[in-house]
Amino acid sequence: MRSYLLRAGTFMGASFFEATIAGIYRVINRWRVWHQLPFPLAVINLLALRIDLRWRNLFDTETAPPSTPIPADFDIRRCRTPDGTFNDLSKTWMGMANARFGRNAPLAQTFGEQPPRLYEPNPRVVSRELLARREFVPATSVNLFLAAWLQFMVHDWLSHGVNDTQSPPLRFPVPEGDDWPAREMTILRSCPDHQRGPADAGRPATYRNIVTHWWDGSQMYGSDLKTQHCVRSTPPKILSGDGKIQLADDGNRLLPDGKLYLDATGHLPIDPNASDHDPMQELAAVNGNWWIGLSTMHTLFTREHNAIVDRLQIEYPDKNGEWLFQKARLINAAMIAKIHATEWTPALLQTPTLQYAMRGSWWGALGDAYFRAFGRPAHNELLSGIPSSAAEQYAAPYAITEEFTAVYRLHSLIPDDFSFRRHCDDQGLLACTFQDLLAGGTTKIQHGIPFEDVLYSLGTSFPGAPVLHNYPNHLRRLPENIDLIKTDLAATDIIRDRERGVPRYCAFRRLLRMPAPKTFQELTDNKNWQRELEKIYGDVESVDLLTGTLAETKPPGFAISDTAFRIFIVMAGRRIKSDRFLTDDYTPEVYTPVGIDWVEQNGFREVLLRHAPRLGPILADLRNTFFPWPKLVH
């Protein structure tokens, strides 16, 4: 009887308790935004927002999910499959590679824009007049690892794949006086969903995520078996001691001990499929948009994988390489998720409320000190953190969403200029531009500068602040790609959201039940930006999501806008809460006791020190390794 009554009072599947909290705060938030409330009320407000968003802003786009055959000779219960299938055992296709992106907006609001509005205002004008970096605006409360980590994570979660070369590209004129080398800008369309069926008739366009949606380290381990075996094997092309590429021995190249391949110097190998145009590209499961930050993250966590294998080998000497690989993958991926929740996000959102809330998502309201003393006393998300609770999908099967993709467009974090310095005395080793560090350029740095110094240089550099007029200029004029098209990534970012039907800024806020600005003055406090935005857009309703979130006056301590943050609230927790391996099966039985210990006892600092122990004095007093590192000057 009790359950009937409780369920009877629910809204869209939320429990009575959840619906009540969410309802109360919906009323409160009409007068006061969450960050204007006192600490305890603000924390509960965040909880209420997450409940509200979980039940009202998750939409499934799949109409005919694929069938998924059980892989032979694979323990789907205790290991992550390469393609992400069988994570959810009732909907085995959920979150797999090539599953559709979901949505945070009701589906009827996600039809892609058509011309003329698709090109209004001109994306190149937005890029030039509102986004282009005039002078570097640093985010001085964090270091460049924040940007590198973000891209490392994004490559784990999502990719729209190669753009569409078959359909006519998007074309729009370049305004008079622009220094773009052509009079027209050409941008290939997003790769369309080739598997739409009759049930999709009349529905908005859908797009597929070519990597697994799960937080499973697929950027390192791949989203298919072939790629996974590739990073686990001695590559056919290896870099010899003198920096030249050699051919390795033929034969079975899969490493027998479950490790990922690193060369003799502890760096990533050369990609055997690297183009002649860029033969020095490093190998990783996902190695597109490669730069020094991304390369460093891959190197660090590949080394970490191998360290975990070494530890497991000591504890379980009779286990074979496959078992060691699979367990090390589970452990490494979970630790990455934990670092993101408890270190990266609190660095990005530096308010006491968020520090508490984000750490609470992993350890619960009782906190990490309680956890270290007593473990997780309750199987309850609120008290003991999401990893202690059962997996749940809320209003839709788990999928990364297009709106999440859109708010993670944070290219402004990338600086245009870099300097590499020695960790022991901060002496300059190399000054270069972002362009020098792209793709194969990274390999030269990694092999020419000691790894500790690369880490130190990133840790002591600032990323750009995500604000207007801070989009890296190198990304606004990328050299010709494989399709022989020059790219202005800022203009591409603008048009992608329009093309994929991500609502514009005001509509986006309304769908999250946030007040939409009626004037440019309500959008931002910056008087210059108000004028500039009005000049380009004319009507505040036309402001693009990206420009709006960069211009928006941010809550105190926030590096990102409150608008983007709402999507973060729901999706950050969801990546953990939906994943069987981070909830129901986050247990010593599945991870091994050593594995659970490894995840819980280690963080980014420990990973850095394990693989670059000489950084010890620098990191000694650092509260968060994503904060700027002190410079050691002798």
Next chain:
Amino acid sequence: MARHIRVPGIVDVVLVSDPAEIRALNDHAKIDRNFIPRGPLINRLIVGRIRRWFEIMGQFLPSLLPRGDHVRAQRQQQLASSLNPANGARLWSDAQLESLAAYVRGGGDDNAAAILTQQIVGRLFDPLYCADAATWKAAQMIDQFRDGFSPVQIGWQLTGKLRRARNLLVGRAKDDRWAMHGTAIGVHGIVHALTRMRQLRASPMAKSSSDDAVLWQCLAPPKQVPRTVEASLETPLVSDPLSAGTVIVLQLAAAGPRAPDAEMVFMRGHWSACPARAFVTELLLAVWRRSLQEPIVA
């Protein structure tokens, strides 16, 4: 999972708001539309209400007839053909189209557009059908009564307002159950769509929206439709077994944002499909295209 509200002797109702679950339950062989008084108290009240207000001379309105009803099936097929503009029928006049387009551009008022729409729908069944302010008000009352319980509605019943409204519409429909359904119930979907279309037309994105985008941003499913369980059944969609007489409420409006398509709005592809789908979508698209030919009213 569908929500089952069951208090023995009092109520036994299942609320379904997920598109896939709606699809599965609507097509289940043991789930139908047989509104016979049975089961617990509230179920009997729900059925009694339907029987009292939504039948004409002992016959249910078509959207409440069981799937095995031959007349319903035949008429559904016939209407799907005759109400399809692609088959050459002239279902609205140019003047009517222009009036609705003018409304979408921001001219006129809501009531006038609604009355005109009711007239267009009525004339699908009777060339002499005449809608006016009274019939539209009556249809609004029936629509509100259909979707909920409230003290005001009890007042309507006690004072005879509801009966007078119903009788007016039945009289104008000349006792035709299909005409009554169209002019009292079905018409609201079109009127709501026109109201949304007017908002969309005023927005900056009006000229850049595809036909599909316009349709599915404007059309919305009815709030909910009832079904009855005809024999005991177990389904993974509901935690407990269901027994004969359980009322299943398909909450189409709640499912709509998750499935903006003809399946949820018109139950396309199911036995209970609305035969007016082609008429409604073509009328709305014609109005939209006409509205784009001239600027909006400031």
